[in-house]
Amino acid sequence: MARQKQAHQKNAADKSMGFTPERFEKELKDLASKAKNDTWSNRATGQATLYVKTVVLLSLLGVYSNASQLALSPVYGSIPAATWHSKALMTGCFVGWAGNLALRQLLPVKAAQLLPLVAIYVPVMQCFLYGLSQTLGPSYGPLVTEGVTLVPLAILTAASVADNLESADLSSLPKFLGDAAPGVGSWGAFKLAEHIAEMVLRKHVGTAFWYTRMGMEIVLAGSYAVFAPSKYLVLAIPALIHAAMLNPHVSTPTAAALLNSTMLADGWMILDRRESVTGYISVVENSQSRMRLLRADHSLLGGDWIEWRGNQVTEPIYAVFITLEAVRLVEREVPVADADARALVIGLGIGTTPSALVSHGIETTVVEIDPAVYDFAHRYFELRENHPAVIEDAVKYTSRAANETEEVYDYIVHDVFTGGAEPVNLFTLEFFQDLYTLLKPDGVIAINYAGDLLLPAPKAIVRTILHKFPSCRLFRENPVNDIAVAQTGSDFTNMIIFCRKTKGALTFRRPVKEDYLNSPSRESFLSPRNEILPRDLFSTGKDEEAILRRNETDKVEEGQQANAAGHWAVMRKGLPASFWERW
16 A cells, blocks of 8 residues: 555656656657757858858948948038047947846847847937037037947847857867957957948948938848847837938938928028038038038038129139139249149139139149039039049049159149048148149149147148248138137137248239139139248147158047037038038
């Protein structure tokens, strides 16, 4: 009886634990099937799939990193947009990687399933936050915007990657490498993807819808939905409607019409716009003042007055571009007739200076890196030219030209985009050496530079110019306002530097009627004024002795943030915030 009782108790215990002969047999079969399927090829396929998913997620974030920067540049400029970018992105990745276990407990679904939903709402949030740019300013505006948009994407991506790599088989690696490899490898893969995306975008930006700012963000959101599908995507419908019908930044006819309907209330209208190698380029016109402008990101490349069209030359809005034409007025040992002179213009803008030189009968070569700028100057600003512009990077062009020939040009005008976003390699000693080589012995060069004259970077650039050219004179666009400088601690202005290759005094002849090209603005602004003496610009500190060389541009790039902030403030004073925000 005792044995029967013990057997009965054992059977009852087995049943209470869920153990039956049938279940035992089933578990044995499952183990056998698992062992049969656990082949090397299956394990390798599983690991490869895991790594492919990881690389895809990191690549999408790398592309989004570039798209985010491009989206911010029309509102804040490329330099302010980049100030906090790397730090914010790194912080987001660290939080997601280190806190993936906590996120797994806090989030109702896997982090990867939230990625497409967050991505599709990024353009909506950007559009809303652009309206706060005047309040946030160029320092905190980009940080807040990316903190709400890009950083959450970085957190969720890093958490998803950390979840994936928990299943990675790193048993063949030493323990210290196995512990570090997932994190280091993921960060390296992300930076590689970011770099490749930057190079591709630099070459193809604006060539198709998916290479535009908003186009990239929409395509990326769709890519997240493919690689990390989620039942919560139904919540993305409002964002899709906003992108299709209400977002003025999307490069579609519907968005352009919407943008014009809102801008017309303030008297503005967009005639054309395009995304290109130097940024977001647009042509805008004020219906009240009849002023037409060419915009590049958060800056203006020039403008003219529509009602003055039809003369020998157009009437530019900004006097500084007229003063560049005074390069013809510099007295030379042997005067040269305009019909016999040759000029080189680096940087086109709307073409104010080269059009005037051509109108004087001077054979003029223009080097412009951005084909959109050249096209818009032709179509909307009556560009005059002897022959088509050279669409090429000026550094490459002048280096090649200087090696092939010497002493070609009577006049050189150096007028590239400045204001904190200048291509620093166009202000190095080596670049000025090439221009020096291309200038005739008694030729003249005029250089336009916009910057805060209290900062080290503009001083270093001026010092580099003075180091190469022995005879120079400096002029600023407007007289210094001592009260404003004392209040703001900034002295931002356009500066024009006229130089010759030969030593001796640099003097200007008095303009005659023919120099003005029947232009009232040239009668007022052609002759340079507001001269700056070098001793007033430089102090005696050792840092002032620096010359900007090609391999030392980081010294100037580090100071571009303050210069760009000054330029941003000048642009916002000249035109309302809505002009810049509704790009």
